[in-house]
Amino acid sequence: MVVTMLLRSIGPSAAARLASCVAGGLVISLADRMAVRAVAGPLDGGFWLETCAAAGVLYAAFTAGEWLLSARLRVGMPDGLPGPARRFVARARGGFDRFDALRAPVRLAVCATVILVCWLPVIVMMAPGTIWYDTGDQIVQFLAVVSPDGTTGVVSAHHPLLDTIVFGTAAWMGESLFGGYGAGLACYLAVQVIVTGMELAGMCLYARRIGCGRAASTCMLLFFAVFPAFPIFTMSIVKDTLHMMALIPWLVMVAEATRTRLAVFDSRRFLIGFIVVSTLCALTTMTGLVIVILTSACLPLLRARRGRRIAALACMLVVAFVSGVAFPAMVRGPLRVRGEDANQLLVVPMQMTARYALDHPHDVTDRERRIIDRVNRVPFEQMASRYNPYLADPVIQYSLRDPAAVPEYLSVWAVMGLRHPDSYAAAFTALESGWFSLRRTPLNTTNRGISLDRLCRHADKAIGNTMWFQINDAVSPSFRPLAKRSPRFTVDRPAVYRLWDTWRSTPVLNLPAFTAMWTFILPLFLAFHLIGRAGRPGERAATLPQKPPRRAWWPFTIPLFWSLLSLLPNAISIPLKPTATRYMMWAPVTIMLMLALLRADMVAPERLWDDGRDTRRDRGNGFERSIRRADV
Numbered sequence: 001m002v003v004t005m006l007l008r009s010i011g012p013s014a015a016a017r018l019a020s021c022v023a024g025g026l027v028i029s030l031a032d033r034m035a036v037r038a039v040a041g042p043l044d045g046g047f048w049l050e051t052c053a054a055a056g057v058l059y060a061a062f063t064a065g066e067w068l069l070s071a072r073l074r075v076g077m078p079d080g081l082p083g084p085a086r087r088f089v090a091r092a093r094g095g096f097d098r099f100d101a102l103r104a105p106v107r108l109a110v111c112a113t114v115i116l117v118c119w120l121p122v123i124v125m126m127a128p129g130t131i132w133y134d135t136g137d138q139i140v141q142f143l144a145v146v147s148p149d150g151t152t153g154v155v156s157a158h159h160p161l162l163d164t165i166v167f168g169t170a171a172w173m174g175e176s177l178f179g180g181y182g183a184g185l186a187c188y189l190a191v192q193v194i195v196t197g198m199e200l201a202g203m204c205l206y207a208r209r210i211g212c213g214r215a216a217s218t219c220m221l222l223f224f225a226v227f228p229a230f231p232i233f234t235m236s237i238v239k240d241t242l243h244m245m246a247l248i249p250w251l252v253m254v255a256e257a258t259r260t261r262l263a264v265f266d267s268r269r270f271l272i273g274f275i276v277v278s279t280l281c282a283l284t285t286m287t288g289l290v291i292v293i294l295t296s297a298c299l300p301l302l303r304a305r306r307g308r309r310i311a312a313l314a315c316m317l318v319v320a321f322v323s324g325v326a327f328p329a330m331v332r333g334p335l336r337v338r339g340e341d342a343n344q345l346l347v348v349p350m351q352m353t354a355r356y357a358l359d360h361p362h363d364v365t366d367r368e369r370r371i372i373d374r375v376n377r378v379p380f381e382q383m384a385s386r387y388n389p390y391l392a393d394p395v396i397q398y399s400l401r402d403p404a405a406v407p408e409y410l411s412v413w414a415v416m417g418l419r420h421p422d423s424y425a426a427a428f429t430a431l432e433s434g435w436f437s438l439r440r441t442p443l444n445t446t447n448r449g450i451s452l453d454r455l456c457r458h459a460d461k462a463i464g465n466t467m468w469f470q471i472n473d474a475v476s477p478s479f480r481p482l483a484k485r486s487p488r489f490t491v492d493r494p495a496v497y498r499l500w501d502t503w504r505s506t507p508v509l510n511l512p513a514f515t516a517m518w519t520f521i522l523p524l525f526l527a528f529h530l531i532g533r534a535g536r537p538g539e540r541a542a543t544l545p546q547k548p549p550r551r552a553w554w555p556f557t558i559p560l561f562w563s564l565l566s567l568l569p570n571a572i573s574i575p576l577k578p579t580a581t582r583y584m585m586w587a588p589v590t591i592m593l594m595l596a597l598l599r600a601d602m603v604a605p606e607r608l609w610d611d612g613r614d615t616r617r618d619r620g621n622g623f624e625r626s627i628r629r630a631d632v
């Protein structure tokens with residue numbers, strides 16, 4: 001009775017928000033156990049106490065976060081300030097006013113300079129940049145194809161073909177123009193750093209333009225500038241950093257299309273730019289095509305004029321055709337592309353099979369063993385010893401033994417799962433635990449299995465589940481002969497390791513270094529806000545009758561939703577090696593844009609929401625549209 005009365009007093013939306021925090025605390029506690037021991041139990045009193053504590057912290061933090069995002073900062077000189085402080089405030093305000101009066105390209109250059117200057121120490125320490133293991137393989141494959149000395153080779157479709165072309169071309173031009181592959185890659189990296197810095201600066205200016213406010217957009221700029229994860233990652237030559245250069249403008253363009261109810265598609269320049277950027281975003285990662293197409297498919301569902309929805313649908317079809325059909329067909333012959341089998345699609349099912357082999361080695365028929373052994377290169381008998389709860393690579397190699405047997409394997413996999421679903425659930429939650437946990441095992445074993453007993457022995461030494469970057473070069477065997485010809489690949493960078501280790505071990509500063517902060521906690525905060533928003537549908541009309549009712553904000557989260565789902569099929573989530581961090585580095589950028597859009601909706605909805613009735617001259621101008629000043 002008391003509980004019922006309490007729930008009625010706080011309202012259904014508040015109860016739902018509290019329930020979301022309880023669910024979040026439960027997920028974090030369970031993920032912590034799986035990330036440390038790879039087993040969920042025992043669900044004792046300590047587990048439930050930890051869950052309740054996590055739920056309470058989440059609720060308090062989310063409530064404070066909403067208050068902070070909705071706080072309005074009034075411009076005025078504080079009373080009681082001494083003379084020097086008053087002069088400093090006045091000069092700072094005057095500087096911001098002069099900055100707002102500058103032309104858009106100048107503002108962009110100033111903000112990009114701030115970011116790049118703050119990045120400069122990391123750039124110098126990491127020069128001439130870090131090359132990743134897979135990138136070396138891509139370069140070697142490309143150079144073998146274009147080699148004039150008759151060398152024959154093929155390019156593997158395991159990596160995005162456009163990335164292979166870009167990296168290989170940079171290396172080839174360095175050899176042709178400067179006499180060394182390293183010079184070409186260094187030039188490419190310089191372009192990548194400058195372009196990424198400018199795009200992040202442009203995102204901050206966009207946030208300011210749509211009503212985020214001067215203080216909030218400045219904080220956003222400072223975060224991009226001082227958080228060392230950004231320069232460390234951007235100084236790497238890997239497909240995900242190339243993808244970032246297409247992702248940032250794509251996110252802004254999707255947000256602009258959403259807030260204007262597709263009115264920007266009336267601009268031919270915006271329409272062409274959106275198709276180009278979407279295509280680049282789709283071609284630079286394996287999951288990019290799926291995310292771009294699914295997001296683009298949602299745009300025509302927005303409330304907008306019929307012609308604009310047709311334009312959005314046409315964009316999706318063009319991008320799907322160019323990215324999925326035309327471009328692969330165009331490069332397949334010249335690059336002699338070698339197709340890949342269904343190996344990547346079987347990562348999670350094969351990990352579940354390996355956990356089954358560990359938990360129930362005798363509950364499998366001879367026929368099931370034969371089919372598993374026919375598909376996978378690691379025999380069923382060896383799966384238990386090679387099982388690593390946090391990495392699928394030891395139990396599934398980079399190709400299948402017989403791809404034709406995949407349908408039979410999937411039927412066997414389903415039957416075995418019905419017999420022992422607990423093993424499949426344990427395998428899945430352990431493999432995905434890194435996206436949700438705040439702690440993890442201290443073991444970084446990646447080339448062999450990890451027994452559950454060994455995990456239990458090291459459980460008391462659990463460490464924070466923070467990001468881990470590739471800072472020194474990772475030279476693959478195929479790339480080693482080229483690396484020996486260029487001294488750039490022998491650089492050691494201990495100072496950068498010390499910088500990152502210090503940052504992620506410093507209280508408060510280390511909060512953005514936790515993987516789950518971006519892949520679970522902040523997305524949960526957005527859901528927390530949407531639940532409360534649904535419970536107050538008439539709030540704006542009741543409190544501000546002169547303004548239009550609040551529009552649905554959730555469509556802004558469509559790219560985030562599909563991107564988060566794309567993390568689940570990966571072979572790793574806990575950063576036992578830097579690959580896990582590489583997979584999620586899009587999240588800090590996307591989440592920061594979501595928070596900026598949320599603040600703009602809270603403090604200046606009249607600037608955020610564009611009903612599509614702009615003049616044709618103003619439509620689709622993007623960053624060129626001047627900033628309207630607001631007292632927020």
